[in-house]
Amino acid sequence: MSIIIDKNSKVVVQGITGNEGRFHTASMLKYGTKIVTGVTPGKGGQEVQGIPVYNTVDEAARNHGVDTSVMFVPAAFARGAAFEAIHAGVKTLVVITELIPQKDAIEFVAEANKRGTIIIGPNTPGIINPSSRTLIGITPGHVFSPGSVGIVSRSGTLTYEIAWHISQAGIGQSTCMGLGGDPIAGMDFIKVLEMFRDDEETKGVVLIGEIGGNAEELAAQYIAETNYPKPVVAYIAGRSAPPGKRMGHAGAIIMGNAGTASSKIEAFSKAGVPVAEKPSDITNLLNI
């Protein structure tokens, strides 16, 4: 079992003929993901890695029955591409594209909510389930291994770092998902924690947060209030960041007293969630 995706996920790649789309289609296929079709407007009829390309998601979906889309289109076209995927009826849309105008992201996330489509991202490394060899996104498959830890993260490379430690410790991951580094994201910690709670493969959860916003505080509150049944360990990046400086991600900024690492660490401590000081400490704190 896994969350959101599994070995039966039938995937369409939007923006498949671009450099990124081609490269990651090859990586995903190599990992084992069932990519059945691709879309680039005006490139219908071509093939990429033997995968047939269509002009629209609707056409691709009608011919191949897809349920999941992964999007590599440029930011300026992301809104249109997302609406297209949502209206074609995909259940899950993984938006790799970064730096999407907030207005556009707000609109397609609202449309997705209305239609019941799950949006992962934007600016996400994607989602991976090592046991079913399903990788949807740009994560490097080789740092992951099948196992029992669910990872949900606001980061990309830091997630690989932590996943690597967990793999080295012989524990492995159930499903690992990046929420995305753009200001507006389709998923949040709480929704993913709910899914991990109900997932048999997941025995414990690693939550990777960072400074800025209050998503970690809300997650801590949720864990405390629901008496969350599985062990959770947190890591917060940006403990040493000064206020008012945006540390790369759009959301990673301390404004006044809001969004500080200490506020998040305190919230987790109150909820009984250990917070690792170093990425390498996480495996020892995981009590599974």
Next chain:
Amino acid sequence: MKLFEFEAKKILSDYGIRIPESDVATKPEKAEAITRAMGCPVALKSQILVAGRGKAGGIRFASDATEAKNLAASLIGSSIKGNVVTSLLVEEKLNMTEQFYASIAVDRQAKSYVVLASTSGGVDIEETALATPDRITRHWIDPLTGFSEQDALEIASRLNTSQDDAKKLASIMKVLYKVTMDYDAELVEINPLAKTPSGEFIAADARIILDDNALFRHPEFKERELERGEDTQREAEARKQKLTYVDLDGDIGIIGNGAGLTMATLDLVHVFGGKPANFLDTGGGRVEIIKKAVLLVMSKPEVKAVVINILGGITRCDLVARGIVEGLNESAIKKPIAVRLMGTNEEEGAQILHQAGVHIYPSMEEAIREALKL
């Protein structure tokens, strides 16, 4: 991107919102001339991009042209909350009977826009929001249907004002929404929204923050984008070179890939007792970008040693290694570095660095510990 007050007011004025009579001065003589031409007491307002400038002495009042000149001379070139004042907005001093507040902002948690309005505007609005949140009216906009006349009137009617005022406030909120949409703004705020003795509403102060991700749709800000008031010189330089860079006050230079991993690298430097000199996220591993990153960090005088922490998921280590070596070769100043490089083609990367005499450490912790010894 934060706009200056005078830029924000110009936009609001273009959309029909009344703003005080004003002009920009970069020299005391200009402030004097503007005041003389206006023939009334003025406010001299430092054009800097940090909030709270009034309380920090960045706004002064002059009753005549000579006083305006003298005050302008003391303000221009001074530093307010760490920002050097280069220009002033010289503005007619408003006579106001009430101070309101109105804004529209992106609400990331709600994944929508939130409209805020209050009859308790002014410099203490943040304290008001914390202490008496019920004095601020909130409305979340449905992104799929937008913000209607009806919505605006409904919010205004919750403010306990006369019907006439409510109508005026509703039309101002509608304008804020239109500006937010047209300019791809993250925030459009009027505070205070002054009510004059004759019952008119004037934007006494205004803030607009544009969405950086949408600047490509607003080419008129292209030049302006490179001259952000809030950047240090090195940050501005990095921005031109498309590097994500933040100056910090320590002595350990940091280069990482990915915002989260780079922040974690800074944090570990702290844990091990050091202080980072900067944050630099290369994003990926292109040779040219890595080279620029190495040159930029090496050239910062305060930097004693550099940590490079690259976890190449899809980033190719051989390209990163080439970028590092090219950067080191071109750098006029040589400083010790400790590299952690893991991912695709890591053996080739290690070989390239080995030939250049650069050692690779197997983990970020070891690389950082080593850099602190260097």
